[in-house]
Amino acid sequence: MNGRGPDARGPIFQDILLPFEHHAEPRSPGAVMNFLKELSLFNWSPDSGHARIEEVAEETDPLDTGSPKLSTNCQGRLSPSFNIPSFIEQMQNMSHEFPPHLENLASSFHATFSPSPRASLSFTPELDQAGFHLYNYYLEVLSQKVSIAPNSQNDSNSYQRVFLPLAQKDKGVLYGILAWAGFHLGGQWMAEGSKYAELALKHLCEDISFNGDGQTIEDRRVIINKLATILIMCGAEICRGDVKFWSVYLQWGWKLLRSNGGILNFNNNKEEHWLISNFAYHDLLASSTSNRGTYFPNEVYDRIFLDPDGISTGNLNPLLGVSKPLYKVIGDISSLFFESKQIMNEYYNRPSNGANSPTVADFSVVSPEENGSVKSYASVQSDISDHTKVADMLNFISSKAHELEAELNRVKPDSDDLETLSDAELEWQLTTFEAFQLSCKLYLRQAIFKLNPSALECQILNNDLIKCLDILIDTPMQATLVFPTFIAGLFTVTERGKEAMRHRFEKLIADYGPWNVVRVRSLVEKIWVQNPNGDCVVDWNAMLNDLDWDLNFA
Template identity: 25%
Template sequence: MFYVFDLTSNETIATDTSQAHELQPTTTPSNQQHIKLRTILNTSKRSRTGCLQCRARKKKCNEEHPVCGSCKRRKVNCSWRVTSKFKILKNGHQENSTSSEEIQESNYTRVDNQSTNDDPPDQNILRGSDKALHQKSDNTDIISLDKNLSSISPKYLSEPGYDFSDLSFLEHCIPSPINSHIFQPFKYLNVQGLYFLDGFIANVAKKFSIGHESSNYILKTFYQLSEEHEAVSYALAAWGGIFIEGGFTENVNHFLGEAIFKMSQEYPNLNNISKKDVYILLNYYLVYIGLQVCAGDVSQWHQIFHRTIDLVKRQGGLSSIIEMFDCSNEIKWLLSDIQYHDILSSNTFQKGTMLPMEEYNSVFKEAKILELGNYGLDPFQGCIQPIYLVLGEITSSAVDLLTSTT
């Protein structure tokens, strides 16, 4: 046995003497130098699948198991990489791939055999024919839809589960999106009024509501009602004009005066009003209160709020109104708006809430009407509406305590 020097790994590798004798120059002197070079460079067969230690040192490994020559000489632990169980077949995609047309046909065959169990599956269809595959061109992935539909047997097509003979569902109205406000025809407003109405959408409805647009009841109640009621449309135009022109200008007072005049003509008194009238009056009162508060008023809005509370009492209270409108989301919002203004009013700190807190608690705290259905997030109070109820109880109790001591 003798040793040769590996130029690439700078290591000495043991070589069998028999191999060395075979590599001794037995030919002419002209071939002696070539044989010596082959002996140095190609002494042993190596590959890239050496042990982990040799791979980490970037040295070639002679792959002797269980311990390679380098690790045996260095007296270190020799560990090997676990052989992968996955193999990549050459040209596997071309040989094993099937066209989408044949896959569809094979799938239909499987479904039909599982459901009927009449005939054995056609093995040629399931596996695909190699001869047919080689005859396919490179453009077989692009298949005409008409060709696919025509090649499918009618027995493979399943009928829909819905009976389309009943077309009554087409008669149901589909609500229009609330974003298309300026494109809907308003028969009551002129160009100036539409401009103010757009100001209401941008400065009031979208900025005041803290929730998602799906729960923006400022648009779902006030705005939608303005499309069919003249006084409400004038009031919303005046509300938006306050933000555009900065207060009660001549144009704003024009639309506000038109709203007051139309309401006074339509409702000279609150006797014998219908369910629809109650809904219109609640919307109009709360719109009027909102525009007065946004304009900085401190007295006019409270007079209208007195009328709102009087309307609620005439209808039997909050619970009766909820039952009247079947606890709809719109009526929830209107009553929530009343509770919001009643508790946060400055007069509440002196006289207490205009409606007793027991009535508010029975509706919002005990019945929890805002948590029923898909009401969502309240536009003004959000998810902290119970805190406003606690604030109302504290304020009312403080007023009762002061009045009892005096």
């Protein structure tokens, strides 16, 4: 992929890795079109007692490492003899035969005939028809697709309730959501997305430099607008499969927060709480945390998610759902992996001259934040033997890992988060919690305990995880399944299981959005090639470093 084509960026972006090829045709932005798309999946006929669901065609670009070209020519269509009584009769049959697809159809029907209040733009900064098209696509489709907040909680979707009002007041936020919409639409809209990404970046940097350690900004509203723009652009770049520049935006967010009082200085209302929880979420799901630690301590992130001050009481976080206690554990595992790797590498690579050899007390772990996410290994006496030192280090790591395992066994969803959910929403949220709990247990076994994917206990856990994924993959929870699906793929060892995992990836690519999922699928395929039978432990972080990729599993 050495041709830039319609996705060419300005000079600011020239050192960034090019994204994959994109959709050949754009998708419709409207809720009505979403409803018709769902409806067209069913080939209604008075002579048939079921619906025919057409498969989405996929072709592999030989110039790409795994980027699909998805056909947008849906073959299923309504029968000419369609009528209302027949439709009702078929709906009743479908409720028994194809409940997941009926759920999707009902959701689209509700979005069509009970739409959320439209957020009209209070200013039009050089927006043409394409710009308004992208805005409406974000409003009606994308902002709902990326949220796992329940529909029964109207105020929970912060992609609408926070970002859209900010877009009325700040050009950077507006340009950011237009860029994100363009990247998600794909096809001819990629060029529009790139144009608005460049405009958002210029607006963001016109009065501040992120080259140093950051700078203090007196106007709190300016900080909020810039942080929102940064987070939106982070999501937009992840959406298009970027493996470098999204992490630059995240680092800018850290610099902005750190130089203006720290992340907890921006936790005074729902708007601010959404922004800092969004930052924490993307930091914890970054593959680079295994190399750098998290930007702020995991305990701080946990406080943000648990929200002890009740700032966002009554609203589920649209990124976390009821799984919010588990994200801190993901960060703890990544931090322990980072710390243990530092400790062992420094010890085993120490100079051979005993007189000049560092003691364990000399070892320290560097984190982006001075008092960051990892702590230095507690030193032992320098006059004990090497064997004892190694034993102490290994026992330290093992003890920390078993503490995390115990935490995973006792963690539960917050009961307050479950009170207002419908039966279906409750099932989806609890199943998602279980999927993340199992994913964390498997991640711990792979990263710290160094268990082979084919190990019996790993296969038992992975079988349970896959059952959760198969329940969730046809629900509105798709936006949160990238990390659990990656972990499930990492521990899949049979050819039959790998083929089933490929179908799950294809489902996410077709329904949720392709490019970041394509990157994750590509990594899983590389792991399978290197470890075909699951009988060894693959350091996938080292593999990403070799590829010069920084993945985000958001």
